[in-house]
Amino acid sequence: MLELKESFKKEVKTLKDYIILVTVGAKNYQKTAVDIVKFLVNEQNTPGVYVTLNKPYEIMQRTLASNSIDTRLIIFIDATSRADVGKVENCLYIGSPEKLSDMSVAMDQAIKSLQGDKFLILDSLNTLSIFNKPATVARFIHFLAGKMREWKIKGIIITLGRETEQALMDELTQFSDFRIDLGGE
Amino acid sequence: MVHLVVVSVTTVIFGIASLMLISRARNRLSEGSIRKYMDNFAICLAFIVIFSVWQTARSIVGVDIGIEGLGTYPEYIFIVFAYVAFIVASFRVLKISEEFGFKEDGKKIKGILKQRAKAPKKAKK
Numbered sequence: 626m627l628e629l630k631e632s633f634k635k636e637v638k639t640l641k642d643y644i645i646l647v648t649v650g651a652k653n654y655q656k657t658a659v660d661i662v663k664f665l666v667n668e669q670n671t672p673g674v675y676v677t678l679n680k681p682y683e684i685m686q687r688t689l690a691s692n693s694i695d696t697r698l699i700i701f702i703d704a705t706s707r708a709d710v711g712k713v714e715n716c717l718y719i720g721s722p723e724k725l726s727d728m729s730v731a732m733d734q735a736i737k738s739l740q741g742d743k744f745l746i747l748d749s750l751n752t753l754s755i756f757n758k759p760a761t762v763a764r765f766i767h768f769l770a771g772k773m774r775e776w777k778i779k780g781i782i783i784t785l786g787r788e789t790e791q792a793l794m795d796e797l798t799q800f801s802d803f804r805i806d807l808g809g810e
Numbered sequence: 811m812v813h814l815v816v817v818s819v820t821t822v823i824f825g826i827a828s829l830m831l832i833s834r835a836r837n838r839l840s841e842g843s844i845r846k847y848m849d850n851f852a853i854c855l856a857f858i859v860i861f862s863v864w865q866t867a868r869s870i871v872g873v874d875i876g877i878e879g880l881g882t883y884p885e886y887i888f889i890v891f892a893y894v895a896f897i898v899a900s901f902r903v904l905k906i907s908e909e910f911g912f913k914e915d916g917k918k919i920k921g922i923l924k925q926r927a928k929a930p931k932k933a934k935k
Contacts, residue, residue, distance in 0.1 A: 672919045727842035738916030
């Protein structure tokens with residue numbers, strides 16, 4: 626927590642909008658994700674959108690709530706594989722990480738529904754790479770980075786350092802304002 | 811008569827061009843609600859284009875446009891199908907708006923943020 630907090634605070638304290646690429650190791654992946662949300666929601670009082678590709682909404686919501694994070698300030702987009710699609714509470718189930726068009730529309734609508742400062746967390750890029758072709762992921766990330774600039778939000782892209790293709794990582798580093806490495810390379 | 815043929819042929823060209831554009835757009839999208847909506851929309855358009863093609867063909871061949879004429883019946887069937895497809899597409903849009911509409915969530919979050927902003931002030935008092 627301390628390592629993340631320090632790196633984060635150092636980089637983003639004075640910034641209103643930014644794109645950060647966070648590379649993590651498998652061991653501290655969950656903790657990092659929770660810490661980032663905690664920092665944004667509890668400390669910066671910022672609402673936002675959490676796109677989860679790894680863990681279903683129920684698990685994510687429970688994990689965040691157990692870490693004293695007010696999940697009411699977060700709109701979840703659950704893109705993990707599941708049979709049913711639709712909206713439940715503050716979560717939209719996309720149904721599959723392959724449905725990138727739906728994911729883009731959902732992110733756009735969710736971000737635009739929020740006012741003032743807001744964040745978007747993509748958790749995680751390496752999962753996107755498992756379900757989609759590298760070229761498709763690269764194009765999606767390119768699109769997302771452009772959109773994050775347009776929306777003027779705090780954009781955070783989490784990825785497992787070791788699992789992400791180097792070319793994709795380089796491309797993303799090019800778009801992002803900062804890259805925070807927390808192990809995994 | 812010539813004017814009618816020109817108008818009909820232009821309509822058919824526009825319709826086919828629209829179908830081609832939809833097909834290109836559809837190919838760019840991944841599976842999901844938006845693509846399904848595009849499929850519905852393409853079906854609507856296809857029926858209307860078939861309707862126009864049939865009408866143009868009749869104009870060129872010179873079949874009499876009368877409701878009792880057999881040549882007119884397929885036209886009306888296509889237009890009926892087009893409207894049925896429009897209803898399906900409209901329902902699809904309604905479902906998409908239910909899924910992707912976050913306006914209410916945004917309002918709720920705004921209210922929660924206001925409450926949170928007021929809470930420390932009250933505590934201070």
